[in-house]
Amino acid sequence: MLNSCKHLAQKGIEVTYLPVDGRGLVDPGDLRRALRSNTQLVTIMYANNETGVIQPLAEIGKICAEGDVYFHSDAVQAASKIPIRVKDIGCDLLSISGHKFHAPQGVGALYVHKGTNLEPLFYGGSHERSRRAGTENVPGIVGLGKAAELAAKALANSDAHDTVALRDRLENAILGITESAGVNGAGAPRVPNTTNIYFDYIEGEALVIALDLKGLAVSTGAACSSGAIEPSHVLTAMGSRPDRARASIRFSLGKQNTAEDVDFAIQLVPASVERLRELSPLYNKNKPLAFSS
């Protein structure tokens, strides 16, 4: 989305970026003040992909409706994690991506409120009512539908509460053991399965590798910017110092994860952080390093 906005700006379209607070939340008052007579579209993520922080979409939707401005939300990270009700949000457009909830990769869906005028991105046949030319990805579409059905059932069965419990136990245990660490987005509503934790004095990338070698898959930032050396723009926008942003790790729980997986992570992460910190020149430990003689 950030890249898309940059591209719009290059095309001469004025783009206003809203700030977020220290928890990663957009202030609806800021949005109201930012609307101008020529504002065409507001687009705000439902849940952030790095922190899981959930934006106050219903309030935002109301402001957009009052301002008669189209409202799009990227709900890719929210779909299957929390119930999504487009009527409550009041959005005109909402996008989701299948691979985030066990549908095949490479398929997504765009909710379009009746009467919303869309210009296609490309042209050809009149498939999908001339909105998206090209033979449809039928297996993907069917897979997305089935995955959405299963996700809705799981949400209704309160599987989300189980995920919250696992996530909170993981988070609390790690923070209980590890000093100079904390949750990015703490205090904001978050999707049940994500926690983004900073461990000061380490390089997040080094921790990712250390944990991967032991069999635990975590990430720094978003997969779409993997290989990037810049600190996460999400965390820096929240006011995080670059070194803290680089010392942050995202843990995501999926429906296959068990209490044993969480136990494994609780055992592994604080010890790995400790080891990396021992190697860190920045980390002034009080006790001297214990070399074997």
Next chain:
Amino acid sequence: MLNSCKHLAQKGIEVTYLPVDGRGLVDPGDLRRALRSNTQLVTIMYANNETGVIQPLAEIGKICAEGDVYFHSDAVQAASKIPIRVKDIGCDLLSISGHKFHAPQGVGALYVHKGTNLEPLFYGGSHERSRRAGTENVPGIVGLGKAAELAAKALANSDAHDTVALRDRLENAILGITESAGVNGAGAPRVPNTTNIYFDYIEGEALVIALDLKGLAVSTGAACSSGAIEPSHVLTAMGSRPDRARASIRFSLGKQNTAEDVDFAIQLVPASVERLRELSPLYNKNKPLAFSS
């Protein structure tokens, strides 16, 4: 492609359309004469989707190279039907679509010659070297690769010759029995699996339905314009009268088709045409209609 060109024209880009002869072939001389100093791109189908007619791409590629103009070919209908060698064609860009050769629907490939500068159609992550943002359709991509491998093997095993034999038998038998009928694109090189036959005095759509009811799937024109009431733009561009274009049916053979399928079609099609003509006020039969008393 025609719609894409219309869209370009709407955007103020000058588009020149080349004519085809009665067989559906582009004259490379016409292309050479049509090139201007500001021509950016030439795009010519490899094989036509309605008639199977194969364009002289190598000659066209040579002209484009001499004129220093980008050359794209839509090879969707050619892939798996005839060997495609981009070096022989001399194209900069060539597109294929998976579902035409038993890969999953909704996936295609674009060959891009090294050094060809492409502007993405949409923006976001830096997937596929920033050419196409978005999580890749991995099952589709793997399926396309496997299908291409199998198609190349089949072409090497001269399965295409078997298809030509079946198609020619179908064509010759139908034309041997049915008067006022002929092949659209006759005399031009064609892909092995397609024949497009006109049956004067009937409505193609009526024949499609009659054959469908008996278990034979054929089509008028292209699937992407199904439901259209206009006669095929492909056939009218070849000089076909609108009524003859509307009286045309496309038969496509796939690798699952057998000699028995062809026998079935040979038995069915002339009889169905005959029955429809008996109902046609346009068809002045010499013998009077035989009503049972």
